[in-house]
Structure formats: structure tokens, C-alpha cells
Amino acid sequence: MSPGRGAVVFDLDGTLIDSAPDIQQAANAVLAAEGLPPITAEETRRFIGNGAGVFVARMMAAAGRDPEPAAHARLLSGFLARYESAVHLTRVYPGVGGALAALRAAGHRLAICTNKPVAPARAVLAHLGLAPVFEAVVGGDSLPVRKPDPAPLLQAVGELGAIPAVYVGDSEVDAETAARAGLPFALYTEGYRKTPVDALPHDARFDSFAALPGLVDRLMPRTA
Template structure:
């Protein structure tokens, strides 16, 4: 089976690095820093959205300034790995899924280059057959196209999506791919609203969840997230 993962908030806690980079870019514009919870709440829709929210927090709406900040953020983003950590047990779960014969893919709104950089830094890049980022398709999540691209790049066939956020839930529903939710990520609403096929807080549970879902899909009884 194909298992597609989100990245930020699902496999990695990258909020500290994103927070640091955001405040560096704000400082370059002569704007004051924002706290970690505020910046964390902006994560999930890609860099342009994040920058828009950074400016919005300062009461600024300026497309030219936003474009300049997106460029400056991007220049720093690929090297922003020092504070990012894998969630406990994530590396072991990925290795177990590969050992079970599953094909792994990534579908994130983070641009491909920084996604690859942080995955390489954390030692998980080689587990993945395909990586689809926020700059891989004309539309970002929650549009279904990036997730569909990731499934196709892994060879097509039965798939599940492992994510943590409202964006992931909407994307999975639009693509009609069953959703498994990591509950320790960046979501803002109750997990029940996502209508997942399964949830987990401990990555040790994930290989068993995926195995059970593979059996369900093999029998033709999979119920996509709605």
C-alpha cells in the first residue's frame, strides 16, 4: 500500500525553526518579533500564506513587501533545520512501514528544497519514493492535486494519507484518500471534525494502523474521509 505523509506537525516539529526564520525576516523589515504560538498558528498553508499572516499580525497589507519577504524567507528556509526534531518514534515507524513493503511518499506545503533538506538532516529522506512540495503543483493543499500527484509518483494504487491539520483533512477528503491523524501536531479544531479512519499520538501504533487499513482497502471496504 502507499502511505503518504504530511511533514510539518506530522513527522517533524519544525515550528521552532519556522519561528526563528520568521522573526529574522520580520527584523529585516524593521518589524517586531512574534511569539512561537502565534507563528505556529500560521503554519500549514505554505510560505506566501505564512508571510501574509506575519504582515497581518503587524496590521500591514502590502503585496510588494510580502513578495520581498517570501523571497527572503525562502533564502533562509533550506538551512533552517537546527531546531527541528522528529516526533518520538517517527523514524522507527517509517523503517517498519518500509520493511512491511509499503511505499512512502510526502505531500507537504513546504517547498521541496527545504523539505528535502530537513529530511536529509534528520536521516529519513531515503525512506521516501516521492516528495511533493508546495511548489510542485499549480495549487497547494487543500487542493487535492498535490496528494494525487504523490500517490501517482509512488506508482498508484490503494493509499492512505497521514497528516495533522485542517489542511490535511480537507486535502484528503477532496482527493478521496482515507486520512490517519497524528494528534500531536498543529491542528486547531477537534480531531473528530476531520472524520479520520484512525488517529494516533504514539508513532509506535502507526505500523499496526496502516496494516489494518491495508486489509480494509484490500477488501474494497475503505471509507475515504469526507
């Protein structure tokens, strides 16, 4: 394979997009319907990363409600009903468009691997005009397991032809997923991570998407 040809798989929330304002709005609408207090923007960012079910359990606990199964199922249903249309406050991080264009121009194939359910993931990508860029989208409900299990990431790479790959993410979950999948990991430092950068395993770090194409070129495994 020639240099520059490979798969670049991205996490979504906190990596390519700042979706926390929409997620907070959806969460607080559900909590208000239950007569529960809202969660803050900081709590929202802290609760993102392990899928919708875990997010709802965390928001319930923060609001002082025991996330027992019946209540959790009801609030999760209400949250998911709002989640797919929760796109209007979400913004793409600066430089993402240029970086994606440069990666594609270099011959890379792009995919998404997120713990966000696949329908909301596709909805927000379409709303932001990013859907045509990605050849595969693997969500938190695409497989029986989700990140940090490596299966979703390996599924995304497989859908692109099982070519050499790099994973790009922003969180502890992403770092563990890449390590378990045996893939190089590029850490976006301006996302939703809770751990200091130096405490997260990564092969490269960046705070500006202008740097990403060069990092990918350096990290991408070479084949004969």
C-alpha cells in the same frame, strides 16, 4: 495485491517533524530586518499549513504590517532565502523512525506531500537522515496548486505507482486533502491542528507513532 503493500503518504511539518522553532527563527529574522515585532511560537504553529506565501501574509498581519503585494513579495523572498537552511532546531517526533522502518518492512512505499516548498522539504529530510526513506517528495511549489487541492496528494501516490494509499497528517488542510482525494486519513493528534480532534474528519487517530503501522494495516484499501 498482498496485504501490507501500498503507499503511505505523509505530511511533513507537524506530522513527522516539529519544525516550528526553525520557521519562527527564520520569520523573526525577516521581521526584524523590516523593523517589525516578532511572532510567538504559538502564532508560528498556527500560521503553518497553507504554504510559505500564506505563512508570510499571516506573520505580516500579526506584526501589524499590511501584506500588500510589494511588501509581501519582499518578505517572502527574504523568508525563502532563510527557509532552506532552517533545519537546526527541527526535531523528529518520538517514534517516527521506528514507524517508518516498520512500514517499509511490511512492504509499503513511502512519500511526502507537504505545502512546504520542495527545496526546504528535501533539505530538512536530508539533515534529519530521512531522505532515503521516501521515494517521492511533492512540495507546495511542485504543482500549480497545493493542498487542500487533492492534486499534490494524488501526484505523490502516482509517483509510487498509483497503488492503494493512506494519507497521514496533522491538520485541517490534511483532512480536507485526504477527503477530496478519496483516501483514508490517519490523524496525528499531537501536531499543529487548530480544530478539536472530533471536529476533524478522519478514519483513525493516533498520538504515538508506535500505533501507526497497525492503523495503516487496518486502513489500507485491499485489492484483489
